[in-house]
Amino acid sequence: MANDMRIGGLASGIDTDSIVKKLMNVERMPLDKMEQDKTWMTWQRDAYREVNALLFDLDSAAFDMKLSGTYQSKTVSSSNDGAVTATASTSAANGSHTIDVHQVATAAYNISEGGISTGDENINTDASLWEQRSNLGLTVDWESGYENSDITVGENGGDTFKLEKGALTWDSFPDGSEIIVTNSESEVDREYTVVTGREAIEDVDPGEGNVYINIDTGEMKLGDTLPKDGIIQGPTYHYATINFQFQTYDTNGEIIEDDPENPNGGYDFTFDATASLNQILNEISGSDVGISAFYDGFTDKVSFQRTETGILNPNRDSNSTIGDDGTILNNKTQQAEIRMSGTFLTDTLNMNPENEDASQNAKFTLDGLTTERKFNTLNISGVTFSIKSEGVSTVSVEDNTELAIILKVDRKTVEGWVLRHGLPCKKRTTKEKRIFSF
Secondary structure (H helix, E strand, O other): OOOOOOOOOOOOOOOHHHHHHHHHHHHHHHHHHHHHHHHHHHHHHHHHHHHHHHHHHHHHHHHHOOOHHHHOOEEEEEOOOOOEEEEEOOOOOOEEEEEEEEEOOEOOEEEOOOOOOOOOOOOOOOOEOHHHHHHOOOOOEEEEEEEOOOEEOOOOOEEEEEOOOOOOOHHHOOOOOEEEEEOOOOOEEEEEEEEEEOOOHHHOOOOOOEEEEEOOOOEEEEEEEEOOOOEEOOOEEEEEEEEEEEEOEOOOOOEOOOOOOOOOOOEEEEEEOOOEHHHHHHHHHHOOOOEEEEEEOOOOEEEEEEOOOOOOOOOOOOOOOEOOOOEEOOOHHHHOOOEEEOHHHHHHOOOOHHHOEOOEOEEEEEOOEEEEEOOOEEEEOOEEEEEOOOEEEEEEEEEOHHHHHHHOOEOOEOHHHHHHHOOOOOOOOOOOOOOOOO
8 A cells, every 4th residue: 555655855854845835935926026016006096095085075175165155154053852943044144033833734644444354364465456355345447348459479389378457257258259369461260269267277178169268367278279470369358447536735725636737626546456455555655646555454454644744625724623533523525635536445445534634734933923834844034943843942043153163264274174184284105015034
């Protein structure tokens, strides 16, 4: 058996391993120098970047020194930040203001009267409402005479396709309805008799000459495979839709329209009944109607809240009669901030327009003058007040002399800039000397 053990220099008395190692170190010296140079260049690059950032700051400071606003900034203090905070522009006059907040502006909201799910479990908010209609009490409208686009068969052919719409009914395709397939020459190639049902298409064998259509999803399966480039002639059918309208108002008291060019007195929404609840609520929240909508799974209720605070409905004023529960007691529907119509809202989502929790304006007394605003932010003579809660606060506005002191600004020196950064008058990057030996 061969012995791989070796002791260098045992016969000659010369440590060959040590010599080889040192020779290799010599050969590596150019590479080591390149690594040092790389490190040095990295330090140098970072130093240049830092100096460049400081010079940019210097340039900005020098530019600001040319502006009168630099010497006219204001400081604002509030004796009660929990009630009111404030900021001031350079045009604001020095002085103090006393503000007594009697009422904070709030937004109107409405919540389902009861849970919207009719079964033992809550609905799945990400699933098709149509497929959950037995657990929802879904009310829909029917869109008739819809003409589906033609469907072109792909390169690999196939027997499974999908209509543009789902949420069909048993009579969407009356007995004897046919689906026609033409070839690339627009000649009738095949005809299929429509069979409808709710079974998943993978569990169905339509049989020769038939096409099975799932009325929930609009998926269809033919009794045989179509060749590529075949064209399924788009059938005409009716399907379920969800339609409703909101009537809300902008800050000028004008009705918000979905189509301002063709106003109809409200903001209309239309969805296929296959849409999910989350899709509908997200569409409402993302629109210009000014409503934030969400579903709470714990209570199984939907909430609508105006995105703007204050009294926006011109049919209502601040003297409307409000009950202890926050709702309007007189002429409720006419004065609501979120007026609504459509059985999906009132029957499916259990919304009652008369249950709206009314919005209110911010009411306050400023320097002896009692007034109100729709919002909790107001600007008076260059001072912007932000109302937080009820309470009294004294807001003081003064010249910001501290800025001039810190910067020591004048147009002949940059001493303030240097002091702000705690820098000497020059910045230098040094290179560390390294010695290698063997």
